[in-house]
Amino acid sequence: MKKKVLSVILCLVMTVTMLTGCGSSSDTSKNGTSEETTGGTATTEKTTDSDAPVEFDLSMHVANVEEQEPAIYAICQAYMEAHPNVTINLTGEETTEHYNKMKMNAQADTLPDVFFNLLASDKDMASQGLLYCLDDFIADNNLTSIMNDNMVNAVDVDGRIYGLPYQALVTGFWYNKDLFDQYNLEVPSTYDDLVNCTKVFSENGIITIAQGAQDAYSVWALMAELCHFGYFDKIDGILAGNESFNNDDFRKFYDSLGELRDLGAFPGNVATSTYYDAKEMFCSGKAAMFDSGSWESKYLEENFSNPNAIGFTWGVSFDNGVGNQQICSNYAHAPLAISAKAAEDPAKLAVILDFFKFYYSDDGAKIMIDNLVTPPTNYSGTIDDSFVSEHPAFASVIDQINLGYKGIKTQADNVSTEAFGNALYDSIYGVINGVCTSDEAMNTVQAAVDDDLGK
Amino acid sequence: MHWFNRKRNFIAMLGPTILIYCLYIVIPLFVAVYYSLTNFKGIVTPEFIGIKNYIKMFGDRYFLVSVKNTAIVLLMSILVLLPASLILALVLNRSFKGSNVYKALNFLPNIIAPIVVGLIWGYIFDPEMGLINSALDLMGRVAWKQTWIGGLVLTPYCVGVIYSWQNVGYIATIFLAGLKTIPNELFESCQIDGANGWQTFRYITVPMLKETFAINIILIITGCFKIFELVYQLTNGSPNHMSEVMTTYMYNTTFISSRYGYGMSIAVFSCIVTMSFTLIYLFILRRKNDEAGGLK
Numbered sequence: 001m002k003k004k005v006l007s008v009i010l011c012l013v014m015t016v017t018m019l020t021g022c023g024s025s026s027d028t029s030k031n032g033t034s035e036e037t038t039g040g041t042a043t044t045e046k047t048t049d050s051d052a053p054v055e056f057d058l059s060m061h062v063a064n065v066e067e068q069e070p071a072i073y074a075i076c077q078a079y080m081e082a083h084p085n086v087t088i089n090l091t092g093e094e095t096t097e098h099y100n101k102m103k104m105n106a107q108a109d110t111l112p113d114v115f116f117n118l119l120a121s122d123k124d125m126a127s128q129g130l131l132y133c134l135d136d137f138i139a140d141n142n143l144t145s146i147m148n149d150n151m152v153n154a155v156d157v158d159g160r161i162y163g164l165p166y167q168a169l170v171t172g173f174w175y176n177k178d179l180f181d182q183y184n185l186e187v188p189s190t191y192d193d194l195v196n197c198t199k200v201f202s203e204n205g206i207i208t209i210a211q212g213a214q215d216a217y218s219v220w221a222l223m224a225e226l227c228h229f230g231y232f233d234k235i236d237g238i239l240a241g242n243e244s245f246n247n248d249d250f251r252k253f254y255d256s257l258g259e260l261r262d263l264g265a266f267p268g269n270v271a272t273s274t275y276y277d278a279k280e281m282f283c284s285g286k287a288a289m290f291d292s293g294s295w296e297s298k299y300l301e302e303n304f305s306n307p308n309a310i311g312f313t314w315g316v317s318f319d320n321g322v323g324n325q326q327i328c329s330n331y332a333h334a335p336l337a338i339s340a341k342a343a344e345d346p347a348k349l350a351v352i353l354d355f356f357k358f359y360y361s362d363d364g365a366k367i368m369i370d371n372l373v374t375p376p377t378n379y380s381g382t383i384d385d386s387f388v389s390e391h392p393a394f395a396s397v398i399d400q401i402n403l404g405y406k407g408i409k410t411q412a413d414n415v416s417t418e419a420f421g422n423a424l425y426d427s428i429y430g431v432i433n434g435v436c437t438s439d440e441a442m443n444t445v446q447a448a449v450d451d452d453l454g455k
Numbered sequence: 456m457h458w459f460n461r462k463r464n465f466i467a468m469l470g471p472t473i474l475i476y477c478l479y480i481v482i483p484l485f486v487a488v489y490y491s492l493t494n495f496k497g498i499v500t501p502e503f504i505g506i507k508n509y510i511k512m513f514g515d516r517y518f519l520v521s522v523k524n525t526a527i528v529l530l531m532s533i534l535v536l537l538p539a540s541l542i543l544a545l546v547l548n549r550s551f552k553g554s555n556v557y558k559a560l561n562f563l564p565n566i567i568a569p570i571v572v573g574l575i576w577g578y579i580f581d582p583e584m585g586l587i588n589s590a591l592d593l594m595g596r597v598a599w600k601q602t603w604i605g606g607l608v609l610t611p612y613c614v615g616v617i618y619s620w621q622n623v624g625y626i627a628t629i630f631l632a633g634l635k636t637i638p639n640e641l642f643e644s645c646q647i648d649g650a651n652g653w654q655t656f657r658y659i660t661v662p663m664l665k666e667t668f669a670i671n672i673i674l675i676i677t678g679c680f681k682i683f684e685l686v687y688q689l690t691n692g693s694p695n696h697m698s699e700v701m702t703t704y705m706y707n708t709t710f711i712s713s714r715y716g717y718g719m720s721i722a723v724f725s726c727i728v729t730m731s732f733t734l735i736y737l738f739i740l741r742r743k744n745d746e747a748g749g750l751k
Contacts, residue, residue: 271605433694
């Protein structure tokens with residue numbers, strides 16, 4: 001068990017090193033080399049001169065923050081406990097409503113002081129001068145020493161940073177070990193294994209991968225599979241209009257999806273199912289795998305009949321893939337941003353930055369881990385034995401991180417506009433639903449690219 | 456009465472209403488038209504692009520599907536909802552024990568929030584776990600099972616059925632109110648003249664309900680172009696926008712993909728189509744009335 005504890009610590013340390021292949025060298029020159037990482041940790045210290053009451057708003061993307069985002073809720077509570085003069089007005093709204101509200105607030109220049117934002121919107125808001133630049137904060141607190149380059153630089157607009165990830169986003173497939181054991185199957189590591197598993201599961205009335213097309217964004221693990229076909233080698237050229245999204249490499253991915261569909265890998269009612277239906281399919285033992293991420297650790301541990309049977313995998317590699325097949329989807333989640341208006345009040349800004357310092361410290365990371373959330377920073381503390389044994393699902397995520405696969409740059413839909421992201425979801429679900437051929441699916445995305453280019 | 460006829464007082468009385476109407480209906484309509492001529496994406500300052508969005512709209516496969524689906528729902532509602540409501544109103548117009556309870560029960564679906572209606576019918580139409588397919592399974596009629604919702608064909612028809620179910624009590628209530636206004640003497644004189652039930656219905660009831668028909672048809676047309684929550688809850692446009700109606704596709708384009716300019720062009724188109732349908736219907740009705748020298 002000691003070994004396992006060590007591995008947990010190691011894995012969190014490795015969060016930094018895992019994604020090194022994607023980082024730019026220029027960033028390391030600004031803040032020291034990546035090898036220096038374990039040294040610096042932002043700590044909580046008082047930066048304000050007075051104990052005068054200060055309050056700020058923090059707006060999140062879930063309706064019930066305490067229940068749905070317990071980590072951020074706990075961090076706010078801990079900060080307010082340590083700073084009795086500070087009041088954080090933590091509010092939340094349903095995801096789509098939140099995003100729309102933030103856009104409307106941006107138009108009216110009434111953005112909350114601190115808020116969760118979509119990556120694409122964040123960049124747009126930054127370009128309009130609506131956000132506070134975090135370059136000085138990052139430099140002053142040596143954040144690049146405790147965060148991976150890709151985590152720090154997620155919201156880079158013309159070389160300046162306007163937001164920091166609120167979590168590390170770890171996505172992949174959850175699987176039900178009991179079902180694999182029952183049918184004498186190994187958890188698939190290659191596409192051929194997955195095809196074989198699908199055949200066996202289909203014969204026995206088991207859904208291989210639980211998906212819900214009504215929530216079109218719920219394709220995290222499948223988007224990561226697309227990255228096995230040279231996605232990040234091509235995407236800049238595609239977005240610049242020099243290459244086409246409809247290409248032979250990406251076609252292999254969509255053809256594979258089509259093959260899995262034909263073999264019955266996905267639920268028969270995938271079109272009318274939501275992400276939450278898919279989660280229930282998995283929890284009730286009707287599906288062997290579930291496309292999701294580390295954020296479901298807690299829910300699965302509480303709702304799965306045998307929590308020790310839950311496993312997590314990055315997905316499969318492809319014989320006909322392009323480039324490194326040992327890649328993993330561990331990258332920056334959507335950012336927390338500070339509005340430029342909030343920064344006009346020096347007292348408020350000082351408190352917000354102090355809160356950020358706490359958020360991106362070991363203390364903040366510890367609270368996240370306690371709430372089964374993967375922190376965006378490198379955690380240098382220790383984790384108890386009992387914690388690992390009590391949380392088999394989260395431990396499984398950690399085990400995968402420990403494999404040391406190369407982290408992909410960012411989530412595939414985050415490279416451009418929301419329209420591009422939605423077209424990407426449509427292309428994947430289009431093939432799963434049998435509405436599109438591979439070519440039609442790729443053309444859907446290309447049309448969004450053309451639209452963004454004003455063609 | 457004289458006080459109301461004075462122009463100044465007349466304007467003073469109507470002013471606030473006109474002001475609110477302009478503020479919340481007319482001005483937003485012009486704002487929507489303006490944005491439909493831009494490439495606005497929510498945050499960055501919009502650029503004027505002329506009618507490019509409108510041209511793109513007619514080459515957009517999913518938009519055309521949403522128009523087709525809206526048309527199917529409208530047609531279904533006219534063909535199913537209107538006659539069903541009239542029949543229901545005729546039945547409820549008779550005095551029988553518990554007729555008031557039936558009236559209330561028939562109106563019940565209309566007071567349920569559309570999102571809940573979508574949820575209820577989702578459990579009925581779902582191809583995997585829905586009531587209909589499960590019942591067909593139990594009956595051994597597996598071949599009759601269909602992808603009622605979430606497929607490529609049947610979803611808009613099912614939406615039409617659900618919309619009809621939800622509104623049949625409401626439309627029937629309006630018909631019922633219309634039936635109550637028909638003087639009883641007309642029916643009595645018909646009886647004396649020896650007209651049978653069908654003839655009474657054909658030559659007395661229907662012509663006397665002309666205005667009620669007009670109101671109901673306009674309500675159905677405008678209602679169909681406003682269907683949103685039902686589809687949003689039932690399929691959310693799935694699979695891949697193939698079950699979208701114009702409002703859900705507009706919402707999806709505007710608020711999910713942040714293509715505000717394009718979304719507004721769909722909204723403007725939808726508004727024009729709804730108004731056109733209503734005005735054309737009213738024009739035809741008025742002309743018929745004029746020709747008949749009857750109701751105006």
